[in-house]
Amino acid sequence: MKAAFIQNGTVHVGDMPDPVPGKGQALVRTHSCGMCASEAHFLHSGETIVALSKVHGGPYAGLDVSRPFIPGHEYVGEVIDYGPGSRRTVKAGRKVTSIPIMRQSGAHAIVGFSHDCPGGFGEYMLLDEDMMLEVPGDLDDDLAAMTEPLAVGLEHARRGRPDKDDITLVLGCGAIGLGVIAGLKLMGIAPIIAADFHEDRRALAIAMGANIVVDPRDLSPYGPLPDLGNRRANLVYECVGLPGLLQQIITGVGFGARIVMGGYCMEPEQLLVFAAQNKRLNIQFAAGEEPQDMELALRAIADGRIDVRPWLGERIGLEKVDAAMRAMSGPGAPVRTVVDPRTL
Template identity: 40%
Template sequence: MRAAIFRDGDLVAGTIDEPKPADGQVLVKTLACGICGSDLHTFHHAEKMNDAAKRSGSDFAMDLKRDLVFGHEFCAEILDHGPNTQKTLKAGTRVCSVPIAIELKGEQAQMHPLGFSNTLPGGFAEQMVLNEMMLLEVPNGLATDQAALTEPMAVGWHAVEKANLTPEDIPLVIGCGPVGLAVIAGLKIKGVHPIIAADFSPARRKLAETMGADIVLDPGKDSPYKRWTDEATPEGFDPKNVMALLGMGPKIRPGVIFECVGVPGIIQQILEGAPRAARIVVVGVCMEQDKFEPFFAINKELNLQFVLGYTPEEFALTLHHLAEGKIDGAPLVTGKVGVEGVKQAFTDLANPEKHAKILVEPWH
């Protein structure tokens, strides 16, 4: 079958063997699969990812001398059922799944992270194998393109859930790439307003408005932290007034800042700009060494929370958010390619004015 293959540090269009479903697995046809920032990170920093995973105590490891097929943001169609399956969903059913395949070997279970496995292909291939027990049928006639956004939208929803928001909070989203946009979509569902978002890119700022941000800023022109302070400060509040110092009278609303950029220096910038007692949720994945001055966080008593991925329950709920129209992901899909176009798409995604999310359609 055809696939976009990560081979010897490069992306090539070629053919690989079709996967065979093991016990409890189904064979599926990949209908659409989004290109994720994690795919870009792996393409450029695969050795660093392996090293960081090892040093952090993770079992995650890729054999970079072997072929690997990326792709973990997918919508697929059931083709066939493997041994010992219930066949609850018939062939032809469109499905999504948490991108993990579990292979049982006696009493042992081997977990394959789809899109980062040397054993099983991810969604940049024409076919994959998925575990039947993890399949979610695409509901309400949801378009395939939007169903393929379940995984990245679940990342944003997980971050929002981890923030433990209250109705009094005012959220600030730094960075409006796909991760930031997913966070904005989650904040809109939570009903916490005003949602303030900041990005240097005009195209991304426009998408932020589309996804539900109430106030969108160019940080090159306006400080998002000053705007947050303006929005959070109630009428009559005077920080030098003795009543304010005693915690009496009008109070500034609490702040929650979502770091959705993932490049060195951003955390320090946020520590410097954040209001006192703010909660900072780090969603962006920085693949470089970074540093910050703890004194800023200590002096302001800031809460720094790092998040990753999502739970199966959050993934399933996100699919329903899309199907029920609580999230409209259509504006995020800015391009589609076949396997031959994947390498160029990785380059094109570097231009935020041109693309937000490119889908791979391996059969086209």
């Protein structure tokens, strides 16, 4: 099959072996796959991520970045066939997405970060039939591919256990932060404050349901806000992942605030416990989505409750993957570029 793959910190395009499904595994032909910042992390810092997984535990310990692997974990595709002995949970010819985890046939791998489970930057994937969700046939492929990144934000939103009395603040308006905003709005939580340095991302935050947006260079998002009658946020979602930001939040928030850490930071973080204790802060670490988040994300996209169309940028073939990955953090970059591995 044709694929864009990473090897030794470089993106290549070429032929890779067609995956062969085992028991409980579906062979799926990829239609669309979103491009996530985590792929860029592996492009530039793959050895570091693998080393951290080996020391601290994690799903990437078995990855050898000197060998080719096919990324892409935000996907939609068509079921082609199953391995022998499978239950065949979704009929062949139907479209599916899934949590990017493989647990069948003795495997425990992350789809897109595994040598055995190629991701959506290739023509074919293997998916765990127990993890698959059938996608409505009339739902646009690119919208369906946003199910997984939206689900991450929905998971983070509910981890904060927000209620009607909370004033929420979302730091960082990339896909995760925008998903948190959408999730909070879906739960009926208001007001929602969003903070980001980029004007276009602040505009997207409003489109997703934020009530107030702040440029942190002009106004501290942690302090009393004039637009809220000088009230301040008491529930903060960190969706950036930069070292030092947690301590900044601890210093800035008020007594009894709750903090949800969703940003993916791979560097050591120092914090002054004394300050957090004096304010009686609660810090919750959030991670990836769970089945309930995927199901809600897919339903909400399909029925129009959450409109992810503003997230979508260019739809590209395999030959443009390298350039798109290197430009994805630049000014004006879309929230998601979508790869169609059926085209070069």
